[in-house]
Structure formats: C-alpha cells, structure tokens
Amino acid sequence: MKIGFIGLGVMGAPMARHLADAGHEIVTVLNRSPLPADLKASVVASPTEVARISEIVITMLPDTPDVERVLLGRNSVLEGISAGKLVIDMSSISPIATAEFAAKIREAGAGYLDAPVSGGEVGAKAASLTIMVGGPAAEFERARPIFEKLGKNITLIGENNGAGQTCKIANQIIVALNIEAVAEALVFAGKAGCDAAKVRAALMGGFASSRVLEVHGERMISRSFAPGFRIRLHQKDLNLALESARALGVALPGTAAAQQLMNACSARADGAEADHSSLVRALEILSNHELSTERN
Incomplete structure (x- = not known):
C-alpha cells in the first residue's frame, strides 16, 4: 500500500x-x-x-x-x-x-x-x-x-488513545532507573579499586544481569557515548512521566532523581546529544572517579 x-x-x-x-x-x-x-x-x-x-x-x-x-x-x-x-x-x-x-x-x-x-x-x-x-x-x-x-x-x-503512550512512559521510567542503577554499581566498584569491566562481566552471569547492564554497561566502560538514544529525548520522556505523575497524584522519586542526573549531563557542552548511557558522567563527577581512568 x-x-x-x-x-x-x-x-x-x-x-x-x-x-x-x-x-x-x-x-x-x-x-x-x-x-x-x-x-x-x-x-x-x-x-x-x-x-x-x-x-x-x-x-x-x-x-x-x-x-x-x-x-x-x-x-x-x-x-x-x-x-x-x-x-x-x-x-x-x-x-x-x-x-x-x-x-x-x-x-x-x-x-x-x-x-x-x-x-x-x-x-x-x-x-x-x-x-x-x-x-x-x-x-x-x-x-x-x-x-x-x-x-x-x-x-x-x-x-x-493514549494507552500506548502511557505504556511507553512506564518503559522509560524502568530504562532510566536501570541505567542509573548500572552506573551507580560500576562507579562504586571502580572507586573501591575493582576493574569495572570485570565486575560487569561477573554480574552478567547473575540475577543483576539485564539488557541495560549488557549494552549500556559496556558503553559506560568503553566510553562509547555516540547516540543510540539521546539524553535530551530521555529527558523529554521523564518530563512526561513527572507531569503525568503530578496529574495522577503518583510519587516517582527514583524517576525524579534520574531526571536530575540527566539534567546535569545535559549541562555539558556535548551532553544533551550524547547517548543516555552517559548518565554515568554525572555520578562520576559526584564521586570524583571516572571509569575511563581504570584503563590508563
């Protein structure tokens, strides 16, 4: 057709x-x-x-x-x-x-x-x-x-109409919080003196395994932040989530935290156009530890 x-x-x-x-x-x-x-x-x-x-x-x-x-x-x-x-x-x-x-x-x-x-x-x-x-x-x-x-x-x-969009917002909440969780775990492990790449490989065989850990965890370690999905677009989706939550009277504390970390990344010159896995950069700044230094 x-x-x-x-x-x-x-x-x-x-x-x-x-x-x-x-x-x-x-x-x-x-x-x-x-x-x-x-x-x-x-x-x-x-x-x-x-x-x-x-x-x-x-x-x-x-x-x-x-x-x-x-x-x-x-x-x-x-x-x-x-x-x-x-x-x-x-x-x-x-x-x-x-x-x-x-x-x-x-x-x-x-x-x-x-x-x-x-x-x-x-x-x-x-x-x-x-x-x-x-x-x-x-x-x-x-x-x-x-x-x-x-x-x-x-x-x-x-x-x-709107049911599909509501489901997509739920999806974006889950993805954002998973990215934040993976970023926190890898930065924590790296700052503690472990090789983040080896930590990720070990976790891929356990209950913490996820598609986000597989794909975005690798991006965080390899510093491959060319966009698959841009931070500014995920910011937009989380804004929709928080706006809808206010209208519904729903608390989304984790979503709000992830949004603030994305806001911090977007403040960088190249941040808004980077992949949403680059959320890890905000945590690295807060922790004074960059995963890329482990490869030096």
Whole structure:
C-alpha cells in the first residue's frame, strides 16, 4: 500500500526502509533530516499532501509540539486526511495531547493509533522493536501487518488513545532507573579499586544481569557515548512521566532523581546529544572517579 512516513531521523529512517523493502510505496516530506540514499521514497511538499495521497500516515517525531505541528498545524496532515484513512503516531509524546490529537483526526473520519516504540536505533535497524499501541482493536488489526515489519513484541495496551503512550512512559521510567542503577554499581566498584569491566562481566552471569547492564554497561566502560538514544529525548520522556505523575497524584522519586542526573549531563557542552548511557558522567563527577581512568 501507499504509506506516508513523516520523520526520517535515527529511528524513522530504518523503519521506513523496512516498509519499503516489504513492497510498500513510501511517501514523505523532508524537514530536519535528508532522504537517506538507500530509501526509495516519493518526496512531496507538505504533510497535507502526504495525507492526501497515502492510505496510512505514520509519524515518528521527537516531541509533542512536533507531532502537533505536523498533524494539526499549517499544511498539516489534518488538512489532507479523509475518511477511511489511518494515522499512526509512533513518536513518544504526551498521553493527554495524544487523546486530543486523536479526537481531531477522528472528526475528519480517519482512524488513529498511538504506537510508541522501544528498542532504540539497534531495534529499529533490526526490525525488533517493542511496539505499544493505544486505539480501537479493529484499527490495531488493520495496522498489525505494518507493525510486524517493524517489531517483534507488539501489544494492544488498551482501546483508548493514549494507552500506548502511557505504556511507553512506564518503559522509560524502568530504562532510566536501570541505567542509573548500572552506573551507580560500576562507579562504586571502580572507586573501591575493582576493574569495572570485570565486575560487569561477573554480574552478567547473575540475577543483576539485564539488557541495560549488557549494552549500556559496556558503553559506560568503553566510553562509547555516540547516540543510540539521546539524553535530551530521555529527558523529554521523564518530563512526561513527572507531569503525568503530578496529574495522577503518583510519587516517582527514583524517576525524579534520574531526571536530575540527566539534567546535569545535559549541562555539558556535548551532553544533551550524547547517548543516555552517559548518565554515568554525572555520578562520576559526584564521586570524583571516572571509569575511563581504570584503563590508563
């Protein structure tokens, strides 16, 4: 089918590529990111035109204002959408705003799913993303063949729009606190005189083993902070968590602490664009011990 895909960044480009490789015709509009050389796609002038000529429109954008602008702003998807079409937002944004966006799209007669993902750039390239979906079951089943080209763990969280985004916030809370835990453990071990790399290797065989310890623990030790998932984007997700928690009357003390450590990292000149595993830098400063010195 003809699929509009808006947002060809670190995650969006490989996702669009998988759909093109599966035989779908991709239609896009260029904004911040150029068209990847290996992606066969038609480039049009505006989101309105993307929506007008596509059966399904997918957005994969950085933040809530970006999605609002593309879906509802000037020359937007809303201006080109029509009855029978389907909008799938795979960005990670506010659940409250998602419900508002969905209502506007539905007024035009189209369907709407919020389907944020987890798995980072690695999962996007491997088509192994976890996809968390909010929206009616019938629309979910319509989109399932598309989701199956992008991910492995695909779950309809609830039939209300915003359910997928709520699940993604929960995911980001868990990931952030796991990164903080791994960083604390490795800095503690290193400051105590142990080789952090050997500590990590030992822990990988025990109950403390996790995907974060495997991937991000290695990044912390090797100092490989080129972004898979940027700190500024995880900051945004934790902001959503804390805003939602205030509205719900929920206490998230660990999330608040992780957010403050990310704020400290973002204050560095290169911090906001570094991988979220670089949260370890804030703990290293507080502890006066850098893991990289162990390799000298």
